[in-house]
Amino acid sequence: MTEKQEKILNAALTLFAEEGYRSTSTSKVAKSAGVSEGLIFRHFGNKEGLLEAIIKLGEERAKELFADIVLEPDPKELLRKYIELFVLVSKDKDAIDFWKLQFKIKWELEIYGEHKMEAIEEALIQAFSRLRYNHPEQEANLLLTLMDGLATRFILQEQFEMEETIEFLKQKYKL
Template sequence: MTEKQEKILNAALALFAEEGYRSTSTSKVAKRAEVSEGLIFRHFGNKEGLLQAIIQLGEEQASVLFADIITETDPREVIKKFIEMISKTSQDEESIVFWKLQFKIKWELEMYGEHKTEAVEQVLIKAFTELRYLQPEKEANLLLTLMDGLATRFILQKSFDLDGTIEFLKQKYKV
């Protein structure tokens, strides 16, 4: 990706979060990125192409986050790493902003993108199965839902005790 493409994506991500996807024009994105509107069309086709590039960027970053979990073979470590994953993203301000914007776009456009978590869900099901949980699929789904909720609370509620909640979950699952 070129420096200009990166500037365009960052500007679009910020504007989509600030003003909403529907209210943001490509001319506003071009002005914020300090590029011509034509450059946006050349690289991304149109506003929808720009949105798809941002969504793709989120999927790539999610894959990076999930990689260590997916390759783990110890079932307790799988669960522990998944629970601790949110801590890794909460340490870096740039990462927090990126995920906040991804969540905002997801809500505005009512796009969940459950395919992003399919691989980690399968690994969690396998871990819960190996640990002999009665309903491994439901445990995996519950943990995915809890982590999604934790991320939302962390992003929206400044006083939320993320570390305490993570420790509680690790104790609950004995990891």
């Protein structure tokens, strides 16, 4: 990706999240990015193409975040890494800003993108199976849902402290 494409995506992500996807024009994105509107069309086709690129960027970053976790052979360590992932992300200001914007777009357009969670879901199911949980699929689903809720609260509730809940989850799963 070129530097100008990155500028366009960053500007679009920020504007879509702040003003809403439907309310943001490509001319406004171009002005914010310091490029011509024609350059947006050349690289992304149209506003929908720009949105697709932003969503794809989120999926790529999610894969990067989950890569070390899904490759972890020890099931308890896999669970610990997944549960602690959100604490690590919460300490990175750029990552927080990126994911906040991704979540805002997801909520506005009612796009969940559950396919980006498939690899981590399968890894969690396998971990719970290897740890002999009675219902590994349901445990994985529960943990995914809890962590999604924690991420949502962290994003929406300014002073939310997730560390206590993370510690509780680690105790629950004996990690």
